[in-house]
Amino acid sequence: IVVAGPVGICYGQVANNLPPPSNTINILKTNGITNIRIFDANAATLQSFSGTGISLMIGVPNEILPFLASNTPTSSLQWLQTNIFSNIPTTQIKYIAVGNEVFLKDPYYSPYVVPAIANLYQALQFLNLTNTIKLSSPQAASVLSISYPPSSGTFDPNLHYALLPLLQFLRDTKSPFMVNVYPYISYLNSLNYVPLDYALFKGGNVVQDGALMYTNLFDASIDAFVYAMEREGIVGVPVLVTETGWPTGGGVATSAENALAYNENVVRKVVNDVGTPKRPGETMEVYLFEIFDENEKSGDNYERHFGVFGLDGVKAYDLSFN
Numbered sequence: 001i002v003v004a005g006p007v008g009i010c011y012g013q014v015a016n017n018l019p020p021p022s023n024t025i026n027i028l029k030t031n032g033i034t035n036i037r038i039f040d041a042n043a044a045t046l047q048s049f050s051g052t053g054i055s056l057m058i059g060v061p062n063e064i065l066p067f068l069a070s071n072t073p074t075s076s077l078q079w080l081q082t083n084i085f086s087n088i089p090t091t092q093i094k095y096i097a098v099g100n101e102v103f104l105k106d107p108y109y110s111p112y113v114v115p116a117i118a119n120l121y122q123a124l125q126f127l128n129l130t131n132t133i134k135l136s137s138p139q140a141a142s143v144l145s146i147s148y149p150p151s152s153g154t155f156d157p158n159l160h161y162a163l164l165p166l167l168q169f170l171r172d173t174k175s176p177f178m179v180n181v182y183p184y185i186s187y188l189n190s191l192n193y194v195p196l197d198y199a200l201f202k203g204g205n206v207v208q209d210g211a212l213m214y215t216n217l218f219d220a221s222i223d224a225f226v227y228a229m230e231r232e233g234i235v236g237v238p239v240l241v242t243e244t245g246w247p248t249g250g251g252v253a254t255s256a257e258n259a260l261a262y263n264e265n266v267v268r269k270v271v272n273d274v275g276t277p278k279r280p281g282e283t284m285e286v287y288l289f290e291i292f293d294e295n296e297k298s299g300d301n302y303e304r305h306f307g308v309f310g311l312d313g314v315k316a317y318d319l320s321f322n
Helices: 021-030 042-047 062-070 075-085 108-124 157-172 183-189 217-231 256-271
Strands: 006-008 035-038 055-060 093-098 132-135 144-146 177-180 207-209 212-214 240-243 286-288
Touching: 006 132, 006 256, 021 042, 042 055, 042 075, 042 144, 042 240, 062 075, 062 108, 062 177, 075 240, 075 286, 093 108, 108 132, 108 157, 177 217, 183 217, 217 240, 217 256, 256 286
Parallel strands: 006 035, 006 286, 035 055, 055 093, 093 132, 177 240, 240 286
Antiparallel strands: 207 212
16 A cells, blocks of 8 residues: 655644644644744643644754763763653654745754754664664755756765755655745745746646756746756755745735645645656655744745735634644
8 A cells, every 4th residue: 555645744833822722733733734843942832732642843953962972872872861851752753844945044063964863863773663763853844055947966075064964864864855845935936937837837847958848936946956966976865845935915926815826735745645757756854944923933925924824723714734
């Protein structure tokens, strides 16, 4: 039996008006969502998910990386046990995401990413958990210096020192390369070049890249990462989309209608195992961004409008997760 790729959702909590986790869990269960990503190891949040049958990707905040990197694997083991394993069964943990977009947002922490992962890996080895809990580090699209056309995908040479050891670790431990993919932001940054329909999966636009045909920006973005890895001799590492979504407001081309068009196509692609032109028919795992709007997020206004659900649990638009 081939299990279709799961669609998860991100549970961002940079807000002062969110319902309690118990309500959130009801929303997830009602909608058949069994995979979520949380961005830090908040004890109360983890405890509320304990025993729910929901699988978690748990984030290690960027500012913890120097501590994990510069101490022993035993310190990493203690950190995991204190912050994570004491609050939720290990059987509910699918991934530990070590940092988030470090190379883009917090380049100061870049040298610590791989040493932190290595120590966490040894800690998981000690507990015999390396087959069930995978380690990786979500990256922004900006780790690519060239992304168009996809076959030209190339990593930023300034990041090689940190990125190549990460990719080698992922290959050696059969772990996925985690990426945050936002066609909305690519569209916003190149309004004159990227047609809205291409960003929204609405067709009418085909990019020919050698023998491959691209009908949407999502596929093109994923495959650019695949080509970039191959260019560095890294083959067979799956790409896991740790964030993707489309805002309902706060910017150009933002609406519930466009958010539905985008997310619905992402869900359909995942559950039908469509894959991408470069890796057709390959199971893909994707986490939509996100459950609720986060009213305290900084940055552009649209950043506060990615919620798929209202605070009352009613969908902002009629999206099905399966």
